[in-house]
Amino acid sequence: METLSLLELNGRVKSTIQFEMPDSYWVQAEISSISPSGQGHCYLELVQKDATGRSFLAKAKANIWRGTWLKLKPYFEAQTGETLKVGMKVLLQVTVTFHEVYGYSLVVQDIDPTYTMGDMARRRKEILEQLTKDGVIGLNKELEIPDLPNRIAVISSATAAGWGDFRNQLDGNIYGFRFYVKLFPALMQGDDVERSVISALNAVADRRDDFDLVVIIRGGGAVSELSCFDSYNLAFNIANFPLPVITGIGHERDDTVADVVAHTKVKTPTAAAEFIINRVFDTATRLEDLTRRMGDAVQDRMNSENVRIERLSQKLPSLFALLKARQEQLLETVWIRSVNGVRNLLTAQTHKLEIVDKTLSAADPAVILKRGYSLTRAGGRVVKCASDLKRGDRLTTVFADGSVESEIV
Amino acid sequence: MKYEEAMKRLEEIVSRIEENKMDIDQISDALKEARELIRFCKDKLYKTDEEIKKILEAED
Numbered sequence: 001m002e003t004l005s006l007l008e009l010n011g012r013v014k015s016t017i018q019f020e021m022p023d024s025y026w027v028q029a030e031i032s033s034i035s036p037s038g039q040g041h042c043y044l045e046l047v048q049k050d051a052t053g054r055s056f057l058a059k060a061k062a063n064i065w066r067g068t069w070l071k072l073k074p075y076f077e078a079q080t081g082e083t084l085k086v087g088m089k090v091l092l093q094v095t096v097t098f099h100e101v102y103g104y105s106l107v108v109q110d111i112d113p114t115y116t117m118g119d120m121a122r123r124r125k126e127i128l129e130q131l132t133k134d135g136v137i138g139l140n141k142e143l144e145i146p147d148l149p150n151r152i153a154v155i156s157s158a159t160a161a162g163w164g165d166f167r168n169q170l171d172g173n174i175y176g177f178r179f180y181v182k183l184f185p186a187l188m189q190g191d192d193v194e195r196s197v198i199s200a201l202n203a204v205a206d207r208r209d210d211f212d213l214v215v216i217i218r219g220g221g222a223v224s225e226l227s228c229f230d231s232y233n234l235a236f237n238i239a240n241f242p243l244p245v246i247t248g249i250g251h252e253r254d255d256t257v258a259d260v261v262a263h264t265k266v267k268t269p270t271a272a273a274e275f276i277i278n279r280v281f282d283t284a285t286r287l288e289d290l291t292r293r294m295g296d297a298v299q300d301r302m303n304s305e306n307v308r309i310e311r312l313s314q315k316l317p318s319l320f321a322l323l324k325a326r327q328e329q330l331l332e333t334v335w336i337r338s339v340n341g342v343r344n345l346l347t348a349q350t351h352k353l354e355i356v357d358k359t360l361s362a363a364d365p366a367v368i369l370k371r372g373y374s375l376t377r378a379g380g381r382v383v384k385c386a387s388d389l390k391r392g393d394r395l396t397t398v399f400a401d402g403s404v405e406s407e408i409v
Numbered sequence: 410m411k412y413e414e415a416m417k418r419l420e421e422i423v424s425r426i427e428e429n430k431m432d433i434d435q436i437s438d439a440l441k442e443a444r445e446l447i448r449f450c451k452d453k454l455y456k457t458d459e460e461i462k463k464i465l466e467a468e469d
């Protein structure tokens with residue numbers, strides 16, 4: 001019976017593999033562990049899971065040597081916006097090797113980023129479908145951004161450049177608008193993004209009356225690692241949030257799920273600040289318009305009122321002339337009537353006087369004397385009875401034309 | 410009062426004057442109110458509200 005040393009056995013395995021599998025192969029797998037080495041290599045562990053995702057159907061080590069890694073890493077990141085990480089589905093071009101000491105492993109030659117992007121897109125689509133099914137996808141968009149959104153809760157990392165950009169942009173707005181900003185710190189990269197951002201959202205929700213809207217921002221950078229924003233739980237929280245949520249998480253590619261459910265999505269923190277400033281600018285413009293309209297309306301009203309008064313005052317002289325004519329006519333009538341009245345009165349009076357005069361004239365002794373009567377006086381008194389006289393009385397008889405003295409004999 | 414309400418009221422006053430639904434005696438009161446509303450809104454836009462600052466700076 002032939003016996004082999006372990007080295008001889010491993011050597012045969014090695015040469016069999018080399019002989020039987022000399023080519024390179026494109027293999028689909030999921031990364032279950034990744035660790036860059038100090039020498040610049042990258043060590044991966046690849047797995048294939050069953051349909052439940054809980055147990056492994058296959059497993060293999062894979063190495064990306066320094067020279068390859070230096071090229072693949074920036075290429076992959078530029079294409080996908082992601083770094084290679086655990087849980088990611090990858091399509092790798094590999095050669096199969098066997099080392100007498102280290103055993104079976106794959107050596108990565110190339111990577112196809114489109115496969116990973118396709119997988120991410122598929123996951124994003126699944127999450128969006130679920131959110132639609134759950135009836136929450138459009139909820140945040142239904143909220144209205146107030147006219148003056150100047151109390152802003154910011155969810156970001158305190159050290160992120162994006163947070164500074166956002167503040168500077170707001171504070172430096174050329175119109176002089178005032179903004180009140182409070183940071184709710186959260187991790188914006190790595191595996192804890194979902195948990196961290198949700199807890200920041202909860203902190204804002206506890207004080208929702210203090211704010212007009214929420215902004216989720218982070219700086220760009222070479223690698224955006226957007227897949228952490230393709231999270232059902234995070235999206236669910238954003239969609240249900242009681243204030244409008246604006247995302248500015250720094251990317252140019254497809255929208256993340258968080259972007260889709262947010263009220264408004266912009267590309268960068270600076271753009272988020274611009275969006276808010278423009279909103280306030282619209283409001284300020286409306287106020288200016290109203291102020292101008294108010295002035296115009298009052299001015300117009302005063303003008304038309306002036307025209308009315310002017311017209312009235314132009315009418316006044318003719319009105320006055322008319323009035324004067326009427327008054328004069330009235331006076332005339334009154335005058336004529338008074339004059340007639342006086343005249344009639346006078347006539348009546350004259351007539352009366354004449355009657356009185358006639359009556360009086362008839363009683364005048366002179367008139368009676370003229371008619372042939374005479375008046376007899378004795379001792380200065382008028383003699384009315386013959387018996388009042390006696391012999392020797394001296395009488396004065398008055399005639400119309402004179403008197404004579406006589407003596408009773 | 411909230412900014413929204415002030416703007417709404419202002420809009421209402423301006424429209425009523427524009428539509429000639431206000432007589433001259435009412436206009437001077439309306440003008441006074443409008444002036445106050447405009448000032449209120451401008452303050453909200455351009456002046457720091459210490460009250461809001463205090464609320465936001467308060468710890469959670």
